[in-house]
Amino acid sequence: MQQPLLELQNMEISYDGQPMVTGVNLKMKQGEILGIVGESGSGKSTLIRATMGLLDCAGLVNRGDIFYKGQNVIDLDAEALRTMRGPEMGMIFQNCGSALCPIRTIGEQLYETMEQHGFKDRQEVRRRADTLFNKINLKDSERILNSYPFELSGGMNQRVGIVMAMILEPDLLFADEPTSALDVTVQAQVVKEMMALRDEFGTGIAIVTHNIGVVSYMADKVAVMCQGRLVEYGDTRDVIDDPQEAYTRALIQAVPRIRRR
Numbered sequence: 001m002q003q004p005l006l007e008l009q010n011m012e013i014s015y016d017g018q019p020m021v022t023g024v025n026l027k028m029k030q031g032e033i034l035g036i037v038g039e040s041g042s043g044k045s046t047l048i049r050a051t052m053g054l055l056d057c058a059g060l061v062n063r064g065d066i067f068y069k070g071q072n073v074i075d076l077d078a079e080a081l082r083t084m085r086g087p088e089m090g091m092i093f094q095n096c097g098s099a100l101c102p103i104r105t106i107g108e109q110l111y112e113t114m115e116q117h118g119f120k121d122r123q124e125v126r127r128r129a130d131t132l133f134n135k136i137n138l139k140d141s142e143r144i145l146n147s148y149p150f151e152l153s154g155g156m157n158q159r160v161g162i163v164m165a166m167i168l169e170p171d172l173l174f175a176d177e178p179t180s181a182l183d184v185t186v187q188a189q190v191v192k193e194m195m196a197l198r199d200e201f202g203t204g205i206a207i208v209t210h211n212i213g214v215v216s217y218m219a220d221k222v223a224v225m226c227q228g229r230l231v232e233y234g235d236t237r238d239v240i241d242d243p244q245e246a247y248t249r250a251l252i253q254a255v256p257r258i259r260r261r
């Protein structure tokens with residue numbers, strides 16, 4: 001049997017000693033797309049940040065294991081985690097603008113990140129960036145690269161964050177509401193690009209979204225979170241056709257079209 005790309009076992013995560021996420025078990029295969037849905041504050045971002053070793057100092061994984069390609073991430077030191085983040089596990093942040101450094105241009109940040117991961121050839125980085133920018137409708141990549149984050153709109157910064165995560169072609173990509181700041185046309189382009197990444201490189205993608213239409217369209221499996229727990233988890237079709245939880249039913253009923261697909 002193929003080794004899971006990611007396996008979370010009985011995860012419990014707390015902030016300041018207060019458990020916020022409890023008893024989460026899930027498994028992703030290579031190339032699988034997992035949709036994570038759930039109301040605001042249910043612990044979706046917390047779960048992702050913990051998996052990537054990115055909890056702030058108030059946060060702690062109290063219990064459980066995080067196996068990435070069979071290796072327990074909990075056992076890794078900060079340096080090993082840093083090397084892993086980017087080319088192995090990538091992340092599109094919920095609010096990409098604030099994840100960018102405000103006093104350095106997008107280009108400087110992009111080149112530096114790529115250099116840290118062994119991509120020294122700036123022209124090659126530039127070529128890759130241009131191609132990705134173009135695909136998600138960021139037309140003038142010269143201007144983007146020469147800009148500081150505050151000179152760009154929210155939606156532009158969001159797309160910069162998407163490009164920064166995708167350009168390293170990670171094996172597992174976490175996308176925390178990647179499209180919420182974007183208009184619908186661009187949302188569709190981003191969804192298309194993520195699926196292209198999966199098809200081309202076998203990237204596993206865990207996408208947090210409030211848009212059940214996006215989940216229905218792209219996800220193989222769906223996990224529903226409520227108050228720090230996984231209340232529903234299964235194949236997307238099964239969950240959408242026969243939701244067990246009232247919360248999931250309400251989400252789906254808000255988008256009647258997807259039932260008729």
Ligand SMILES: Nc1ncnc2c1ncn2[C@@H]1O[C@H](COP(=O)(O)OP(=O)(O)OP(=O)(O)O)[C@@H](O)[C@H]1O
Pocket residue numbers: 015016020038039040041042043044045046047056058059094
């Ligand atoms: N850095 C932090 N310190 C303390 N508590 C936190 C921190 N980050 C999140 N929390 C708390 O943990 C809970 C889960 O938050 P989280 O951000 O994971 O929710 P979410 O499901 O991603 O919500 P949203 O859909 O609004 O993004 C919330 O009660 C939140 O207040």
Ligand SMILES: [Mg+2]
Pocket residue numbers: 044045046094176
């Ligand atoms: Mg969140």
